[in-house]
Amino acid sequence: GSSISWPPEFHPGVPWKGLQNI
């Protein structure tokens, strides 16, 4: 399968976790 995980994907109604590791 694809290993491309960037960029984090935003889904409406789902808490955004894209920047959690800052």
Add this chain to the structure above:
Amino acid sequence: QEPLTSSMLAAAPPQEQKQLLGERLYPLIHSMHSALAGKITGMLLEIDNSELLHMLESPESLHAKVEEAVAVLQAHQA
């Protein structure tokens, strides 16, 4: 739906600020690039909140940033 303001954003925790911005940006981005909307929104959420607020008020700014993000995405996936 009332416009998102900087004071509304400031009242929310940082993580929730991005969430609020994402919820406003996503439908606009989806109307331009439905297939890539989630990824484009994810990329744009890395931008400063003040600039994201400006983009919500300025369709031209948003459009320019979305096109930039699409170009980066396509280069990344190539």
